[in-house]
Amino acid sequence: MSTYVSDDLRLQLNAARLAALKKVSRLRVHVGEARYPVLRRWSNGFSVEEETAPMLRGLVDLYDGERHLYQCLIIASESGAGERRYEYKRSTAATDKAPLDHYREITAPAGLLPRD
Template sequence: MSTYVSKEIRDELNAARLAGLKKASRLRVLVGEEYYTVLRLWRDGFAVEDDSVPALRGLVDLYDGGRHMYQCLIIASEPEAGERHYEFKRNTAAVDKAPLDHYRAPEAPMGLLPRD
């Protein structure tokens, strides 16, 4: 039995795999004003589709749906199997409120009730 697969069939299988990853992913990367679908995310980086996404560099924002997850400084690697991988140089978690500038005791009251 031969395991040879022609280039056309290999390209079609790869396109179907990328389309499935793209459809299932909620992750997006924001560069300037444009959003691009993230195919996969791991601890040290992420992958996007090589053909439809321009070369990214510098500071980008990662979103899960509408939730801002990370602000990242990225560097690119070589494309592989229709994907371009990016590695994090810096990856900072996004927060929705400003950090406290003083220590708050866990048992401290959250507020004061008025006297009536």
């Protein structure tokens, strides 16, 4: 039995695999105003489609739909099979509140009303 796969068949299989990954993922990477779909994500990086996304580097934002997940400092690690993989140098979880500079008691009031 031969394990040879023609170039045409290999390209078609790779295109089908990338299309399936794009359908499943809601993740997007934002670089300024540009947005690129994330194909896969793992603990220390992610991958994007090699043909549609330019070579990314530096500070990017990672979104799940419209929800901001992380602000990441990235470097390109490798390319292959239609994907470009990036690794995090730093990944900071995004929050919708500013950090407190003091300890807040659990029983503290939410706000104070004026006397007048």
